[in-house]
Amino acid sequence: ADELSRAFELEGRQIFTSVSIGIATSAARYENADEILRDADIAMYYAKETNKSYVVFDQIMHARAVSLLELETDLRLALERDEFELFYQPLVNLDDVSLMGFEALVRWNHPSRGLITPGEFIEVAETTGLMIPMTVGLLRSACEQARAWKEEGLAPESLIVSVNLSASHLVQRGIVDQLRTILFETGTEPGHLKLEITESAVMQNAEHTINVLNKIRDLGIRLSIDDFGTGYSSLSYLHRFPIDTLKIDRSFVGTMEDGSENGEIVRTVIALAKALKLSVIAEGIESIHQFHQLRILGCEYGQGFLFSRPLPASEAAKLLVDSSRWQNILPPN
Secondary structure: OHHHHOOEEEOOEEEOOOOOEEEOOHHHOOOOHHHHHHHHHHHHHHHHHOOOOEEEOOHHHHHHHHHHHHHHHHHHHHHHHOOEEEEEEEEEEOOOOOEEEEEEEEEEEEOOOEEEOHHHOHHHHHHOOOHHHHHHHHHHHHHHHHHHHHHOOOOOOOOEEEEEOOHHHHOOOOHHHHHHHHHHHHOOOHHHEEEEEEHHHHHOOHHHHHHHHHHHHHOOOEEEEEEEOOOOOOHHHHOOOOOOEEEEOHHHHOOHHHOOOHHHHHHHHHHHHHHOOOEEEEOOOOOHHHHHHHHHHOOOEEOOOOOOOOEEHHHHHHHHHOOOOOHHHOOOO
């Protein structure tokens, strides 16, 4: 390890490298060499994931590897069988608690495990290349739903449906043409669609991202930076991104009442958004006190369990026709 940690010269420059080693011992009583190599390989990848120089294989790693392989197989079948469904969480105007749109959130209707939330499968979808085809299908579904609500006379002209776009999708060649095709084929007006991109994703290759986002914005699609404050945005870049909205991460909103610095972070993000002429959405609003605090701070929009959990499309449609929803949480005049 000491030898590997030393710098080596490449075209006159000093280069440093690291090492990840997977170890499988003979104590496991292997019957052939392939099994030893398999388990050493599993341990090596675990070492990489945990940023360790070496890891000794154990059976827990094997069970995890088998579970991930099964999940990947199930994901591929889920794409073929159209097992993914969008749930819709309301986006609310905090001034008058009117409904301004929905965030579309994916759920997986697994044939044996039931409804699975993204936290259990998104990482695997990313690492296996399944994220892009899955997102294309979800974008199409969200656009079709927005058009259907409009045709049924349920959706106001200002209704927005937000869909999350992954970092891998953002850098995919042809993404702008792909979005243009989806809008055309679903008959969706671009202004009804908003794409949410995480703060870390937009900063991975900032100059390229600015170019891509400008082309997406030229289509008429709105753009939002999600989970703002949790990544590593540079203010020198932020004003150059052609975005419409900053979204305050739930981790800050959820602890506003604790007297911690997170309340000040929320205040600062709202002030920054106003300075940049951006709208701001707070996510994870769960209490009336948080709701009132955000209104006082001048936050324009919000979402969270105080208003509604993510709902199937049929349940979300009921919110579109219920004009009295949430009126009881407004402060008295």
